Every structure is written in structure tokens, then in C-alpha cells.
Amino acid sequence: MVARAPDRSFRSLSGLERTASTSRVLNLAAVASQNVGDPEYEASPFFRAAALNGAVIIKHRIRNDEQYIFEQAKRISTKVIIPFERTDLSLGGRSLFVGQRGWQELLNQLRGSQEDEARDVALLEALDELPSLDPFLLREHLKRRDFKIANCYFAISAPDLERMQRFVSGEISKLVDLAYGGGKTTGAPNANISKLVSLLLSGQDDARLEPLRLTLGLEGENFREGIFSWKGFLYYKWVLNSLWPELRGVISELTEIKVVGPRDYEMMSQVKEVGGRVNQAILGQVRKVRSTLQVYDDAFAELTQAGNPMAFRNFLLKSPEMFITLGERTGMVSHIASFWRYRFPKGRPLKVELDELFDILQDFHQGLGEDEDKTAPAAVVGDSALIDPVTTEPIGKAV
Known part of the structure; x- marks a missing residue:
């Protein structure tokens, strides 16, 4: 399958090369061009296969005439576009949908390498589990799946991240206060609540979350x-x-x-x-x-x-x-x-x-x-x- 871009620049793949990732687009081609020589980028790439690591990943709404390529009906799928030329996305590229019939065989042809094939397949399946490619949720989700990926792939600005953390902390501190009694049993309430909020947001399993788990009655x-x-x-x-x-x-x-x-x-x-x-x-x-x-x-x-x-x-x-x-x-x-x-x-x-x-x-x-x-x-x-x-x-x- 070949993805060709229309001539109009604002509607073409070439327009994506100048943009950051969005909730529907993970632009690995742009990340690649912006982080050449970055040690963290070189050490912890998104995909192991070089061809995939310059791809454009899109959350694509499945059209009626595309449903036939899937075993079961889907509303949203993860589309992988591998450009013919990273520096000129207007030339188009080859593409596939994660989960389409025979997609792993198609992926093997596009990857161009057998190295770490299972990891790249597992990573694409993890991407397909998410409803969107919002950088924060993408980072959290992949961290939970133990993928080690450089921070430059998750384009959340420091001010946005700080504002989001403050917002989330303000919300969940109410529950932390209920579960831990305001932290009064172990020292300064605000300091302890802040630590527990950070721990909860980190997604790590920790014995200190046990009172919260008991309060919620979940296993x-x-x-x-x-x-x-x-x-x-x-x-x-x-x-x-x-x-x-x-x-x-x-x-x-x-x-x-x-x-x-x-x-x-x-x-x-x-x-x-x-x-x-x-x-x-x-x-x-x-x-x-x-x-x-x-x-x-x-x-x-x-x-x-x-x-x-x-x-x-x-x-x-x-x-x-x-x-x-x-x-x-x-x-x-x-x-x-x-x-x-x-x-x-x-x-x-x-x-x-x-x-x-x-x-x-x-x-x-x-x-x-x-x-x-x-x-x-x-x-x-x-x-x-x-x-x-x-x-x-x-x-x-x-x-």
C-alpha cells in the first residue's frame, strides 16, 4: 500500500515534517531531524529498526472502504507511514495498519532489519492499545510496558507538564488525604501528600500505595x-x-x-x-x-x-x-x-x-x-x- 500526499503543502505529509506531534500524529521523522547527535536520542530510540524510527505514526479513523482489511470492525487504528525520503515527505511512503490482515509480514518487509523485531512489534501493539497519541499518556503507557525511550519523543513542554502535574496533584490529593489521613501519622501533611501524589503519578508499584489500594478495594x-x-x-x-x-x-x-x-x-x-x-x-x-x-x-x-x-x-x-x-x-x-x-x-x-x-x-x-x-x-x-x-x-x- 502506498500513501501519496496531495500537492497542497498544508494537506501533505511534508507539512508534518515542520510540526510537533499531536494527539493523532507521532512524527518520528521530525524527531529524527531535530535530534541528530543527541546522545539520549541515539541511546534510546523509539524503534530499533532505523526505517521505523523515521516513520510517521497516525491514529487513523477507519473509513467504510477500509474495513475489509481487518478481521473485525474497528473505528480507530494505528497507521504507520514509512517515507520514501525522510527529508522530503511530499514524495509519500509505504504504509500499513497495525492489526490489519498480515500486518506483521508487511512490517517485516518495511523494517529492513531482523534485529529486535519482537520489541518493535510489541511497541506497535502497545501504541494501538491507546485511543490517541497524547504525549503524556503515551509516555505513561510505554513506561508501564517497560519500554526505555528517550524523552525527546514525548513533546510535552516543561511549562505544560508543570501545569498538568499541578492540576492532577490538586485533584488526587483529596483522595490521598482520605486514604492516609492527611499524612498526619508520618510527619508534615503537605510534604507527605506531595510525595505520595508524585509516587502515584509515576506509575510505579510501591508498598506505600497500599493504604490507597485498600481504600479503593482493588487488587x-x-x-x-x-x-x-x-x-x-x-x-x-x-x-x-x-x-x-x-x-x-x-x-x-x-x-x-x-x-x-x-x-x-x-x-x-x-x-x-x-x-x-x-x-x-x-x-x-x-x-x-x-x-x-x-x-x-x-x-x-x-x-x-x-x-x-x-x-x-x-x-x-x-x-x-x-x-x-x-x-x-x-x-x-x-x-x-x-x-x-x-x-x-x-x-x-x-x-x-x-x-x-x-x-x-x-x-x-x-x-x-x-x-x-x-x-x-x-x-x-x-x-x-x-x-x-x-x-x-x-x-x-x-x-
Whole structure:
């Protein structure tokens, strides 16, 4: 199978070479070009096979005409694209889906090496377990699977990481306080809670987590999986808080963007219709993400405020399945926000040719899938009837 990029640079693989990884893209080609000569990069590569270590990994929404290559129906799969030329991704590359029929045989052909084949296969299967490629969750997940990989592959900025750690610590310290009595039995409460929060976030098994495990009433793998999914919920809660202003900007700018160049009346009409559906679908996905996060908030409140550990225990047992859906939905809107800002940087004219805008909106609409909010009427580009699900105020302005 050959992945060919279209000529338009913003829609091509070559555009990815200049971008960081996102929730849907792990750009190993860009990491390679940015870390030449870095000792840690050389010592702890992502994949052992050099060809794979320059690949572009994508969380791909399976289209109807692609389902036949899988044994079972899938919504999301992990796509591996190995460029023909790393320094010019516009030339395209060879690709495969993890889990497609005969994928390991195809992978053997693409790797170009028999060294550490089992490790690279196991790593791809681990990537396929995740709903998205968010750097924090990717790092945590692979650490739990004992893969030793250089930090440069997980593009989380130091300020973002610090803010996320503070947010997560503020949330889970309530439970640590409940399980350990505020740490009063072993010294300064705040210092002990901080250490236990760091230990919990590290994902390491440690006897000091035993009081927390007993409070939650979980054993072995259920405890480890529940804690990981819980951290995932907290991460996505933080992501949505950080992402929502960007999504508001995308929705608003879709009502303001100016079409330049040749115009076709029929395509203009289609752009307005698809743009409205994209905006409404974004809002619908955000509502659903918030609804899922509310399940967590309610269960956590039952534990920390009502003293009912069974509610939160039951949530943790169900959370791995919920985590997958939450990750898919958050990844959908995160991709839209990141691509839109990459294509239309702040401070630059908000202008685009009609055919490119149509392609962008079609891609967004397909990425959001058929899961859009059916309870709300579709708006059109330029319609001010788009409602913020948080403030209930209109987004954008009428034209």
C-alpha cells in the first residue's frame, strides 16, 4: 500500500515534517531531524529498526472502504507511514495498519532489519492499545510496558507538564488525604501528600500505595489498570480545560474566514453547510466529553465527600472502557484545534482559497464522524447560533 500526499503543502505529509506531534500524529521523522547527535536520542530510540524510527505514526479513523482489511470492525487504528525520503515527505511512503490482515509480514518487509523485531512489534501493539497519541499518556503507557525511550519523543513542554502535574496533584490529593489521613501519622501533611501524589503519578508499584489500594478495594491488575485510566481521565480533564479556548477560537474563526480566489456558487454552498456541521459536531463532542468527565466527578465526589468508596471503585473498574471513548473524542477535537492553528496562525490574515477550505472542512467532518450531536440543529458558517456549552452564550458573529 502506498500513501501519496496531495500537492497542497498544508494537506501533505511534508507539512508534518515542520510540526510537533499531536494527539493523532507521532512524527518520528521530525524527531529524527531535530535530534541528530543527541546522545539520549541515539541511546534510546523509539524503534530499533532505523526505517521505523523515521516513520510517521497516525491514529487513523477507519473509513467504510477500509474495513475489509481487518478481521473485525474497528473505528480507530494505528497507521504507520514509512517515507520514501525522510527529508522530503511530499514524495509519500509505504504504509500499513497495525492489526490489519498480515500486518506483521508487511512490517517485516518495511523494517529492513531482523534485529529486535519482537520489541518493535510489541511497541506497535502497545501504541494501538491507546485511543490517541497524547504525549503524556503515551509516555505513561510505554513506561508501564517497560519500554526505555528517550524523552525527546514525548513533546510535552516543561511549562505544560508543570501545569498538568499541578492540576492532577490538586485533584488526587483529596483522595490521598482520605486514604492516609492527611499524612498526619508520618510527619508534615503537605510534604507527605506531595510525595505520595508524585509516587502515584509515576506509575510505579510501591508498598506505600497500599493504604490507597485498600481504600479503593482493588487488587493487583485491577488496581494498576484503574489507576492508569484514572490518570487518563484527569489528563483529559486538564486537556479539555486548556483546549476549550482554542476550540472557541476555531469555531469563531470559521464564521469570519474570508474566501479568496475563484468562487463556485455550488461549492460555496457546500462549504457553508459542512462548516456549520463541523462547528455543531465540535460542540457536540465537547458536550459528550464533559458528560463523561462528569461521571468521574460524581464518582469521586461520592468517595471524597460522601465517604462511599464503592462508587469510585466501580467507576475505576469500568474506566478502561470509558477511557477509550473519552480519548477518541478528545483526540478528534484536539486534532482540529492544532491543525487549524498550524494552518491559520494568530496574527496572520484569515484567508483561504475555496477548494482548500472545502478539503479542510471535509477532513474535519470525516474525523468527527457520524457521532455529532443530533439534538441540536446544524448551523452554517456565519451563523451566530452556536452556543458555548459552558457559558451558554453565542460563539462567533453573524455575517
